[in-house]
Amino acid sequence: MELGVCYYPEHWPQERWAVDAQMMRDAGLSQVRIGEFAWSRIEPESGKVAWDWLDQAVETLHAAGLKVIMGTPTATPPKWLVDHMPDMVALDRNGKARGFGSRRHYCFSHKGYKAEAARITRAVAERYGDHPAITAWQTDNEYGCHDTVQSFSPAARDAFRKWLEARYKTVEALNAAWGNVFWSMEYRSFEEIELPNLTVTEANPAHWLAFRRFSSDQVMAFNRAQVDILRELSPGRAITHNAMGFYTGYDHFDLGEDLDVLGWDSYPLGFLEMFRFSDEEKTSFARCSHPDIAAFHHDLYRGCAKDGRWSVLEQQPGPVNWARHNPAPLAGMVKLWTLEAAAHGAELVSYFRWRQFTHAQEQMHAGLLRPDGEPAPALGEARQAADMLEELGDIGAPVKHVAIVFDYAAEWMTQIQPQGEGLSALWAAFDCYSAMRRLGLNVDFVKPGVSLTGYALVILPCNPIVTLELAEALEHSQAQIIIGPRTGSRDADFAFPPELAPGALTELCGLTVALSESLRPGLENEGDGWAIARWLDHAEAGHAAEAELVAKDGTLASFRHGRVRTLATWPQGAVLETLVARAARDAGLPYEQLNGHKRRRTTSRYVFDFDCPATQFTVSPV
């Protein structure tokens, strides 16, 4: 694994660049990501390009022996371009234009902007495509950041209609698939279909699901247009993009298919503060983060990457500026996070950013250098990490233990129709992941429908859509299987399957879900050290499965049918821990209940043991 850094030469005097390059080398960095927000400097006016400064920057980095990851600048179109086509911006869910003045002010469906994005991509690729310093390209930056995947613009509406026609062929098929007879929502042509926002009460969930799929596909098309140009003009270079944390606005398996390396941006402290952890967790982990946050994404995005190639394109080096509260990492955490990424198989950890900028939106975001150019604490930790990585050499291949089948559409569906407040497929997956990790096991995320051979234990946390391919993969595997709630409860268009849940898994699970309840927090059925909470599926009597976990009042919390366990309640807390420990035991996995906040990662060569709050880790040969 190499180390790198995100660098903005356009922010600093040219005479400083060589100093910076040398300092990067001294810190053990070998890669530098540049250019992704520089459109207004590359093309200050329409058609007037200014390559000199960027040529010079690339040369300076090259001269210092640094490899360059060049970004296409399409996340920040300049004002002159927006003024030229004001309708290029996205409209939010309320129909309001999301204008110029920050970033990501474009609609993925706007044809004019798509042409401009292709034009500037081609220009940059023509200029640097065969430069020896350039070893990789990043397309755009953080697709979907600031909730920008969905646009409710006329351009999006028109494209959505075309997308629907391609999917359903006839409007009668769409009406039938969506059940539009309900509430007289039937359409006579695709031209009658609007976007699902601005309705009096909620739109048809099938309508929303189609729009979520469409919106994801629009991102893919936008990205693919750049990938095609870069492949043509800069052959042999890796193409990457930086995904985000706990973000499901588009299907990352699809993105992974189109890239060589899937990158992501790791801000463990910011994510802890901003996402759904308890106040107690947010406080006690404030300076070290929850021990599963970074690893969850490492494993998820490794699973989404075409050939398992992934990297951290932005790594938090100190306080960030965008969370509700922004503490500094404990001394040693940056080093620990770097080694943790290595343990999970990253190709690169690139710190964001080199030097804290003195101006604008992110001026309170730490870098490896302070705003005055002096070293910040993380610089030394990067150097230490580089040394350790060199010592370790080849990390080895990951050992396969557990697979979690993750489906982006599952999360879209639980967002569209949670049925119980806050019940989410993404967080069900996170909780299953965390439960396995507390047993010291390796976890992979796999796309629904691919082979599951090699895994001793497979979990479907909450997967409403179960395709025949997925059902077959489960049947053909030898694994112990855990099936979470809502799994198999819907077809591809959000309708109930004729046989009810778990649909295509009915035989495998040996039961039928007759009725589902969602339960308010506090409404629980106590078991033996665990409780049914938040959700309860009632299985039809007389089926093949046997009751496994039974609450004190006789309510059934889980069922077992051969090697398949079905969880009738939400996968969380002690009921989940109980079930996964039994399944791990039955799977013959080398699990161990780890103490406290310790975590383990096992490769073919090493066992890594991490203790985040103690900022400690050990690496032992297998």
Next chain:
Amino acid sequence: MELGVCYYPEHWPQERWAVDAQMMRDAGLSQVRIGEFAWSRIEPESGKVAWDWLDQAVETLHAAGLKVIMGTPTATPPKWLVDHMPDMVALDRNGKARGFGSRRHYCFSHKGYKAEAARITRAVAERYGDHPAITAWQTDNEYGCHDTVQSFSPAARDAFRKWLEARYKTVEALNAAWGNVFWSMEYRSFEEIELPNLTVTEANPAHWLAFRRFSSDQVMAFNRAQVDILRELSPGRAITHNAMGFYTGYDHFDLGEDLDVLGWDSYPLGFLEMFRFSDEEKTSFARCSHPDIAAFHHDLYRGCAKDGRWSVLEQQPGPVNWARHNPAPLAGMVKLWTLEAAAHGAELVSYFRWRQFTHAQEQMHAGLLRPDGEPAPALGEARQAADMLEELGDIGAPVKHVAIVFDYAAEWMTQIQPQGEGLSALWAAFDCYSAMRRLGLNVDFVKPGVSLTGYALVILPCNPIVTLELAEALEHSQAQIIIGPRTGSRDADFAFPPELAPGALTELCGLTVALSESLRPGLENEGDGWAIARWLDHAEAGHAAEAELVAKDGTLASFRHGRVRTLATWPQGAVLETLVARAARDAGLPYEQLNGHKRRRTTSRYVFDFDCPATQFTVSPV
């Protein structure tokens, strides 16, 4: 009382219809409500009607001996109609259009849509008006659902101006009645008056009150247009509409005047979760509901109905889909709810819905059948309820104990000007109702101004407007009277009466309110086992009334003047319980402090005793 069910033949294959009809009969059901969302199937394109399927459905039900309640489909105009007149939709309080894609996408003031609604009503009534299966008509569906009574459209503005001119005759009269000299809000003509939304800070409360009255009147006009057509084309059939729970968007006394039977939709678990009950109540009653929720509406809508004829047009049979959390009722609750409606005098309890639909917005809403057509738990409970009802025979007439004077304008006024956060006339009425019910007494709701003879105890929970008719009705009654805060504090246009509160009741109450405070939760004056909380009226010294309840610090919580008690604090908790028990005693009522969550309903023939959490009830002859 009969049992019925809501049925959507258009959702299911025609070959299933006869099966369904027979199963309904087997379950003891005799009435079927159909058609209210079927516009797109009745008229798939403008002017092209398709009666065949509906003819067939009606014939099938008729052949099975079922009576049909036919709905007019005006709650769900099809897309082609909205495209034809895009400005037919309502605008929300922010001026945003509330478009197609769910239901109730129309403005009550839009002339074009009103004509279309009359046209389709006439078409359906012409087709089925004299069909022997049709025994009743339902107009539209749940007026006001999804907050749709108020529309801030140009159509509404124009109609509002005409409505104001009809009420006030001259703009000078309006300016004087509203006190528009304040903040230079005076108008020179009715054409200058806007809707009360989108102001810099709150609009004149008189402006809002007029708009609330206007909005209610627009619903009445819309409904009356359908009623007139139905009376003309389908004579002898009952006309009904389904009101909602804890909903005050229009005046239900006015609606009751125009109907033969006032129906309502009873979702006891959903209402518990979504309305202002404590977390403790929401959890402990999650699967049985608060014991007063259904009964409150039974009694309220019986009071609103012209001749006391009322029904439950939709009855929750299992989990719903629209609450924050959606648990299942305890086994036995559906039967209990059915008998409770009978005890309060319903003509019909109609379960919503026959079969859980596999698609669209309400796919998680339970029915008497599961989505796969198999029986759900409630089907058997309906059958048991039908048997019990047959056993009981005539329920007998309700016994009169207590009357609560309820005024829809009172709730509008406390919403417009709560003065203390959350202080609401509706919830004051609910709390008074609940306090009386815990004493085992029957409660009727009466319209302000009608005779109060026959009641031993009368409560005005919070009635800002006291007309001379109401004052006279109180004077002429022999009842013990309880007067709540804010009563008599305003005239019909939201101004103080010259003599201050309680206005027309000054002599009756024997006091004048000199000053009113609202108190934050926690700011209380303790009494003997009770406390002054949330509100405190200071009565002028030297008047006729005597202090009754006095807090430890000397603050006066209530006054007594002959048979009239005036409550100086908000009607809630122990202070309310203390006062109503004294009044019930003085009234000579057969009250009894019931244990726990038990409730009692007494008719001329039976005493019904309910214990919801235990899903038990007993019926004893008087």
Next chain:
Amino acid sequence: MELGVCYYPEHWPQERWAVDAQMMRDAGLSQVRIGEFAWSRIEPESGKVAWDWLDQAVETLHAAGLKVIMGTPTATPPKWLVDHMPDMVALDRNGKARGFGSRRHYCFSHKGYKAEAARITRAVAERYGDHPAITAWQTDNEYGCHDTVQSFSPAARDAFRKWLEARYKTVEALNAAWGNVFWSMEYRSFEEIELPNLTVTEANPAHWLAFRRFSSDQVMAFNRAQVDILRELSPGRAITHNAMGFYTGYDHFDLGEDLDVLGWDSYPLGFLEMFRFSDEEKTSFARCSHPDIAAFHHDLYRGCAKDGRWSVLEQQPGPVNWARHNPAPLAGMVKLWTLEAAAHGAELVSYFRWRQFTHAQEQMHAGLLRPDGEPAPALGEARQAADMLEELGDIGAPVKHVAIVFDYAAEWMTQIQPQGEGLSALWAAFDCYSAMRRLGLNVDFVKPGVSLTGYALVILPCNPIVTLELAEALEHSQAQIIIGPRTGSRDADFAFPPELAPGALTELCGLTVALSESLRPGLENEGDGWAIARWLDHAEAGHAAEAELVAKDGTLASFRHGRVRTLATWPQGAVLETLVARAARDAGLPYEQLNGHKRRRTTSRYVFDFDCPATQFTVSPV
């Protein structure tokens, strides 16, 4: 100090006016504020003025020996004017028009409305400018009330561009000052610059700061236009305006420069309920207010006033109508508040309002009279206060103890970029003020950059911008100095200073801030009876300052360098109390830890001791 009252003759019958005037005199009042909302009565139609009634009102008050403060009616333009120029209204941050129907429905940048405001001001000034009853003028009413300083209208955008051009001269200078190279936000001309709302994510903080400054300046220009007319047409009369509580929408030092007397509107109970006090404080102080709320504003606005001349133009006399909960003041509080204003040097306390109005938005706002014209409790307290004031005679000059340097831009900056949720320069200043007051000391607020001589102790609670003038004033003072967090961390355009924080104070403080963290509530480092909380600055090692307060884990909470203390954490709680007590001791100030909620105010003639919850105060000769 004199007493006065706000009076609306237009609300009451003309025959009552003389009665009211006599009652005012009997209550000890000598001044009457009128006219500020009366535009629709002064000019019922465009160009048709109606002076008769106002002439009569002025004569009636004059005849009773009352002095009149006349308001310009520009806060409430009538409907005919808005209909004439509908684009005169402000647009809110979402771009929505803020229409007619309440008050303050105008945009400060709209040229047409500015001309109309000047026209009506001139008309009133011509009519009454030399009337002997008129002793003062109030411009408009509560600039900024209901969040009306910022407008996002086309008129504001155009004016903002001109304002930017005047400030920055060239767009290149603006781009450099704001760091617009970040995210390609560079502009090619001032015409490309939009308002900072409606961006995808947050706009450049420099962009917001400029807009906040511009918005403040637009208020100043609007006010100055009226001042110029009034000075021309009514020479010798004081010009005033009524500022609000905890309000920072414009720079009150700037407003103070343009007025003779700075007034403010004191609603101690409403402010307690609506601003950021704890629930415990809100409940325990509900009827007496927090003991620093009124005094804080007295001292702040005395500091903002050009020559220290200030007044209370509106004083709460009973419950108000606009807080979440609206209790009544304890008996005696109105008298206490009146004397407290005198102790802080007010020229006038004017109660709002004379008689509670029977209609419209503020009908639940108490007055000195009830709506029926009878005395309310505060009338007698006003009379008692008048007697006490007469007894006391000259209050004496305030004694100088402590100065707090307050910068309106500081609050704008912490609102724009809090970095930690809720961290605010205004509330830091309030907490510093309160800490000094609990030591029994007098506190003055001073504008950044003016001389600090005469003060023994100076506090900069949180002042991101430190000008050279301010640095010099600190250096030249002999005072003990306390420097709060973020001080000196930014230049005038929101960029880091090259030397990092504390910028121009680096030498004085003897340290450099290398890194800043914000900390979630609960994340604390315990010290000896105090704790580091909410914020932590890390000082660079090896500088001149010594550690003073050190937490148990070794974290440094404050530094000392000669007479300068620098606080590394947020100024609140015990850590602030500890530091200010040490500084007061070192300053040789006569401080004393007061018990409970007692407060003291010392002048050259008297010591005032207040105990708000006990509604007691004593006045002792020095």
